[in-house]
Amino acid sequence: MAEPKYAYPYSSQQGYYGPHPVMAPPHYxxxxxxxxSFVEAWFVNYPYL
Known part of the structure; x- marks a missing residue:
C-alpha cells in the first residue's frame, strides 16, 4: 500500500518544535x-561604649 500524500513534508521522527509549554512557577x-552588619554587631557586643 502506498504511503499517504500530504500537502507538506511530514515525518513522524520529528520532535516537537512548537512554543514552549507553560511552566509552573518556581517553588518558594x-x-x-x-x-x-559591622555597626549592628558592634552595638550588640559593646552596648555601653
Missing part, C-alpha cells in the same frame, strides 16, 4: 539568613 525558597 526562603532567603539565606543575613549576617549582621
Amino acid at each position: 525558597v526562603a532567603p539565606p539568613p543575613s549576617r549582621p
Whole structure:
C-alpha cells in the first residue's frame, strides 16, 4: 500500500518544535539568613561604649 500524500513534508521522527509549554512557577525558597552588619554587631557586643 502506498504511503499517504500530504500537502507538506511530514515525518513522524520529528520532535516537537512548537512554543514552549507553560511552566509552573518556581517553588518558594526562603532567603539565606543575613549576617549582621559591622555597626549592628558592634552595638550588640559593646552596648555601653
